[in-house]
Amino acid sequence: MSWLTAPLGAITTILSGTTPDSANPAYWHGDLVWVTPTDLGKLGATVISTSARQISELGRASCNPALVPKGSVLMSSRAPIGHLAIAGCDLHTNQGCKSFVCSTALDGEFLYFTLKHRMADIQALGSGATFVEVSKSALEAFEIRYPESIEEQRQIAARLKPQLAEVETARQAAQAQLRDVRLLRARLLKTFFAELDAAPKKKLGDHAPTTSGSTPSRGNKQYWQPAEIAWVKTGEVAFAPITTTEEAISCKALAECSLTLLPPKSILIAMIGQGKTRGQSAILEIPATTNQNCFAVMPNDTWDPDFLCLWMQASYQDLRDLSAERGGSQAALNGALLKALEVPAPDKTEQQHLVARIQAAMTEIDAIERASKTSLEDIDRLPRRVLAQAFEE
Numbered sequence: 022m023s024w025l026t027a028p029l030g031a032i033t034t035i036l037s038g039t040t041p042d043s044a045n046p047a048y049w050h051g052d053l054v055w056v057t058p059t060d061l062g063k064l065g066a067t068v069i070s071t072s073a074r075q076i077s078e079l080g081r082a083s084c085n086p087a088l089v090p091k092g093s094v095l096m097s098s099r100a101p102i103g104h105l106a107i108a109g110c111d112l113h114t115n116q117g118c119k120s121f122v123c124s125t126a127l128d129g130e131f132l133y134f135t136l137k138h139r140m141a142d143i144q145a146l147g148s149g150a151t152f153v154e155v156s157k158s159a160l161e162a163f164e165i166r167y168p169e170s171i172e173e174q175r176q177i178a179a180r181l182k183p184q185l186a187e188v189e190t191a192r193q194a195a196q197a198q199l200r201d202v203r204l205l206r207a208r209l210l211k212t213f214f215a216e217l218d219a220a221p222k223k224k225l226g227d228h229a230p231t232t233s234g235s236t237p238s239r240g241n242k243q244y245w246q247p248a249e250i251a252w253v254k255t256g257e258v259a260f261a262p263i264t265t266t267e268e269a270i271s272c273k274a275l276a277e278c279s280l281t282l283l284p285p286k287s288i289l290i291a292m293i294g295q296g297k298t299r300g301q302s303a304i305l306e307i308p309a310t311t312n313q314n315c316f317a318v319m320p321n322d323t324w325d326p327d328f329l330c331l332w333m334q335a336s337y338q339d340l341r342d343l344s345a346e347r348g349g350s351q352a353a354l355n356g357a358l359l360k361a362l363e364v365p366a367p368d369k370t371e372q373q374h375l376v377a378r379i380q381a382a383m384t385e386i387d388a389i390e391r392a393s394k395t396s397l398e399d400i401d402r403l404p405r406r407v408l409a410q411a412f413e414e
Contacts, residue, residue: 025168035119041076041080050077054075054111055113057074062097098155099155105137119160126167131178135412185407206386228322228323233311241274245268252312253310258291284308289317291354325369
């Protein structure tokens with residue numbers, strides 16, 4: 022097989038998009054497909070023919086976005102870089118996408134798989150202070166290899182499609198298994214704590230010391246160097262014991278920035294966070310401080326720390342539902358809501374017995390979850406291997 026090398030600008034025409042004025046309703050809710058990086062990111066197939074928002078003829082005329090012909094390859098060039106699809110119809114895009122219209126020397130499906138194979142190199146071209154973006158000029162200069170025969174290009178693409186489709190099917194199955202395992206854990210926790218429906222309940226804030234933290238000024242280097250005290254962010258509160266943190270603060274920050282040094286066995290709850298973060302909890306295994314979006318319950322005489330941590334995990338969806346209507350544009354928990362929680366409070370011996378039973382029941386589930394995660398990680402590495410093999414000379 023004879024291979025050639027050329028910059029993308031020599032074998033494709035690269036188009037950029039635009040966005041009509043969002044404040045003008047006459048520009049929107051039309052019949053013209055208008056693709057954004059978000060549309061590409063949500064794509065479950067190679068071909069895209071729809072979009073979350075569509076523009077009208079007036080909207081198109083107002084900003085004149087390039088017409089992307091059917092069969093062109095689309096790529097998100099910012100926020101984030103690298104989502105790919107093939108246009109299943111004539112469409113338009115916003116400025117966060119670049120579209121590649123192939124010359125007669127290049128097959129569109131082959132280019133799609135080539136860009137997927139070379140995406141790490143393309144992402145490395147990104148630059149920008151406000152957001153990272155790959156420019157049109159950088160893409161035009163980016164060189165790819167391709168068989169001289171377009172028929173051979175099509176044969177490579179035809180082999181890759183079913184192989185990568187099988188990988189995607191396996192990935193979805195592994196994700197479903199992982200969701201099922203986590204759902205089973207949540208249901209078991211609910212079942213165990215249902216045994217305490219008749220137990221006395223106490224308000225969390227009345228029987229345990231609680232606090233939240235703060236974020237020392239990033240502009241004051243003395244608050245971050247030397248890095249002496251662990252500092253927890255909400256993203257690190259994820260249903261697993263916290264033994265290390267990504268960042269640490271100085272003793273000076275602890276003294277000056279409304280921070281409390283939390284002892285081990287404190288329970289942390291994430292009060293805000295995108296996606297699944299809000300409402301997640303974790304037990305602290307080291308002395309640490311937190312940012313302002315973590316709520317902390319310190320060790321106390323009313324609740325065994327492991328019992329309280331498991332109860333918070335069992336209450337995850339309840340906490341999310343409690344905070345769904347709060348926080349303005351972003352749902353959020355707050356200290357008042359969490360302090361008002363009515364928590365079962367049997368004597369500590371009964372709490373510890375329940376913890377032991379739960380931990381015994383969870384041992385097998387934990388093993389299944391670890392195996393599911395390992396399987397998913399292995400599957401996620403497969404596309405790179407399949408593509409690497411296909412593009413070997």
